[in-house]
Amino acid sequence: MPIKLLIVGGGRIGGALVAGLVSSRWAEPAEIGVVEPDVARRSELVARHPGLAVVDQPDVAELVAGSSFTADEGGAILAVKPEVAEPACRFIGTAGVRRVLSVVAGMPTDRLEATLPEGSVVVRAMPNTAVLVGAGISAIAAGSRARSFDLQWAEGILSAVGTVVRVPERLLHAVTGLSGSGPAYIFLVTEALIEAGVLAGLPRETSELLVLETVKGSAKLLAETGASPEELRAQVTSPGGTTAAGLRMLEAKAIRSAFLEAVAAATERSRQLAL
Ligand SMILES: NC(=O)c1ccc[n+]([C@@H]2O[C@H](COP(=O)([O-])OP(=O)(O)OC[C@H]3O[C@@H](n4cnc5c(N)ncnc54)[C@H](OP(=O)(O)O)[C@@H]3O)[C@@H](O)[C@H]2O)c1
Secondary structure, eight states: OOOSEEEEOOSHHHHHHHHHHHHTTSSOGGGEEEEOSOHHHHHHHHHHSTTOEEEOGGGHHHHHTTOOOOTTSOEEEEOSOGGGHHHHHHHHHHTTOOEEEEOOTTOOHHHHHHHSOTTOEEEEEEOOGGGGGTOEEEEEEEOTTOOHHHHHHHHHHHGGGEEEEEOOGGGHHHHIIIIITHHHHHHHHHHHHHHHHHHTTOOHHHHHHHHHHHHHHHHHHHHHHOOOHHHHHHHTOOTTSHHHHHHHHHHHTTHHHHHHHHHHHHHHHHHHHHO
8 A cells, every 4th residue: 555654753753643643544554654763663663553564764665665755745754853854854855755744853944955855845843742642732834845735734644643833933942942841841830739739748649649630620621611821710719818828929939930931941942952
């Protein structure tokens, strides 16, 4: 069967995309080809998705033979570490692929375009780690030759593992500092709350359960009620009550300013790494 998508790099993101695309029926396992140098990882992917073709680089020509990878049809996802992204992208072009969706952090589209044959299309995405559980948020940006239906193609793929928004490429640094690093901020808040529960006298296991369910429940309220964070916070903050006392302390410790500066610092770091 001809494949319609080649995934170069079968690591965490590559593997999550295979799982999402198969479970959402975007493709049958046999319509996806994965290029992965690690033999153990190759076996793991095949065991998880019977019918998936997972090969090492030397076998790619055989894998893509009979498949059409023009700029209008099919394509490849580049899901390798930044340090090997350009050689891997050059290799994708050699294999005949003319449309690439890159999830490589910090690698600009013009550098990838320069490694590909003339006329090839690049779309760049910044997903976050929650794609591993199908609840990611990805921002996508068009390279210089990407057309509206290329963005639709990329959106269709990344929708299998979460939500997708479109931004101009220059905003991807801010996306990286906000939603790319965002899960780590939430994990840190979660850790701190668990410690706070222990300090307040709760057994650690109880504190963990209380905090994890609080985080999940709060996210569900935000997602399902349509109310803003401010409205939901006001609803649980009685005048002179316990929540007001806790929030006053967080404001006194400049929590808002800490988050503003954290996102600004991560955004700036993303800019520096791209130089
Ligand atoms: N994980 C995230 O949450 C996240 C979020 C946003 C963006 N990203 C970006 O996504 C990309 C992949 O991240 P990841 O977390 O999935 O990394 P990963 O788990 O290390 O996966 C990368 C995979 O690519 C393989 N690989 C290396 N060189 C290759 C080549 N020339 N051809 C084909 N495959 C090759 C690696 O094999 P070996 O291990 O044998 O080298 C590894 O299995 C990175 O550029 C990262 O910046 C990741």
